[in-house]
Amino acid sequence: MIITKGNYYSLEADLSTMSVSQYKLFIKCEKQALAKIRGEYKVSESDAFLLGKYVHSWSEGTLDKFKEENPGLYSSQGKTKGQLKSTFKVAENMVKALEEDKACMKFLEGDKEVIIQGELFGIKWRGMVDVLNLEKGFFSDLKTTQAIHKKYYGQTFIEHYGYVEQMSIYRELIKQQFGVDLVPYIVAVEKSDNPLKAIIRVDERYT
Structure with missing residues (x-):
């Protein structure tokens, strides 16, 4: 297929x-x-899921289309009718914080939503890379998180949510498809009105 x-x-x-x-x-x-x-x-698509999709749609350049396809982002009654719900106003602040951070924007430059395929452990795999930059030798994934420095039973959020495994798998699929070994990065932004941001290299420390 x-x-x-x-x-x-x-x-x-x-x-x-x-x-x-x-x-x-x-x-x-x-x-x-x-x-x-x-x-x-x-x-099910929770508000937290849609918030993440909102930020990803901005990165991909399809935010207007995402808004059109998801009228539930907007209040439908009262004085706030037609305005973004408070949850998604937070997403706007997250986007603004990323736009104003030159370092984060640098690691969000490249081809967006690139499909990768290969074989691992005897079965076929697929992935979709948020940002692939063959010229500069990296790929990155944009992650929204509750708190960048929060610990989950002693683990960082990227360990707790399986992002280390994800980036390792993507790295191997990219190597198979493009013949290059790229450095994986996570661009993280907190879900808050004044969010912290981080650029995390997923290297030997994790893999």
Whole structure:
């Protein structure tokens, strides 16, 4: 199966290739993961999920389209009717903070939402890289998080949420597809009105 942006999240894609999100779901609950592949279970889109999508859509350059497709971002009654809900006003502040940070913007420069495919552990895998910059020798993933310095049972947020595994898998798939070994980075921004930001190199310290 040829994976495209149009079918990347389809059941057919899930059946033909493994992805990091599928892998994480199998680790969490095999029964739930199999139900999703069969079309019997669908992950709900919470406000936290949509907030992350809001910020990613900005990075991808498709924010206006995202807003049009998600009218639930806006208040539908009262004095705030037609305005962004408070949750997504936070997203606007996150975007502004990134736009004003030259270092973060540097690591968000490159080809966006690049599909990668390869074989790992005897099965076919797929991924979608937020930012791929072959010329400058890196790829990056934009992550929104509650608090950059928060610890989860002694782990950093990138360890706790499996981002180390994600970046390691993406690194190998990129190596297979493009023949280059790129340095992985995470550009992180907190979900707050005055967010902290960080550029994290996922190197030997983690892998």
